[in-house]
Amino acid sequence: MAHRIFDKKHPLFGILFFMIFSVSQGQNHQNSVDTLEQTASWYAYGGDAGGNRYANSDQINTDNVKDLKLAWTFRTGELGQGSRIQEKLTFEATPIFFNNMLYLSTSYGKVFGLNPTTGEKVWSYDLKIDRKASFSELTSRGVSSWTNPDLNKGEECKKCIILATINSKLIKLDADTGKVCRDFGKKGILNLYKGVYVPEPGDFQVTSPPRSSIIWPL
Numbered sequence: 001m002a003h004r005i006f007d008k009k010h011p012l013f014g015i016l017f018f019m020i021f022s023v024s025q026g027q028n029h030q031n032s033v034d035t036l037e038q039t040a041s042w043y044a045y046g047g048d049a050g051g052n053r054y055a056n057s058d059q060i061n062t063d064n065v066k067d068l069k070l071a072w073t074f075r076t077g078e079l080g081q082g083s084r085i086q087e088k089l090t091f092e093a094t095p096i097f098f099n100n101m102l103y104l105s106t107s108y109g110k111v112f113g114l115n116p117t118t119g120e121k122v123w124s125y126d127l128k129i130d131r132k133a134s135f136s137e138l139t140s141r142g143v144s145s146w147t148n149p150d151l152n153k154g155e156e157c158k159k160c161i162i163l164a165t166i167n168s169k170l171i172k173l174d175a176d177t178g179k180v181c182r183d184f185g186k187k188g189i190l191n192l193y194k195g196v197y198v199p200e201p202g203d204f205q206v207t208s209p210p211r212s213s214i215i216w217p218l
Contacts, residue, residue, distance in 0.1 A: 041097055109167070
């Protein structure tokens with residue numbers, strides 16, 4: 001379900017509430033994150049490559065769900081500032097859990113890498129999409145993850161975040177730093193317009209994450 005964050009009557013105006021919960025006062029959050037990475041990683045928009053939307057985790061159950069408490073909130077700061085179609089702005093991204101971090105995107109091509117324990121921003125990337133351009137819709141449903149089997153652990157862009165944007169760009173970012181992986185496309189960005197006839201730029205846009213299983217260096 002989309003939330004129109006431009007509506008000033010909406011209590012979530014301009015704020016992304018992504019909630020990490022604690023089921024007890026003395027819980028070690030880092031241990032919880034490490035356990036989740038091992039047992040129930042949500043590395044794709046739909047949970048896994050098949051879109052099952054299921055996490056094989058039993059830490060939260062019918063007995064302790066009543067004890068859940070808000071741990072943190074994160075503000076993306078995206079309000080469609082300067083957009084000529086600001087009224088179309090929505091937030092529809094499903095954050096993914098990959099590489100022991102949380103990743104999410106906004107309508108205008110921003111990506112955030114967050115510490116899942118504290119909600120603090122580790123890095124951010126901004127494609128700086130033209131806000132004066134016209135698009136049929138303003139949304140991004142999230143990012144994809146990919147691990148390069150040809151690189152060694154610790155090498156730059158071994159683990160990657162893939163972003164598809166409303167201006168039809170495909171971008172590959174290093175999952176640790178948010179830096180563009182320059183081995184992909186043209187300096188890290190692939191123009192999906194190439195070879196495609198589009199009468200108006202806003203007629204061809206990508207709002208959903210690509211399948212991570214089809215990403216490869218180009």
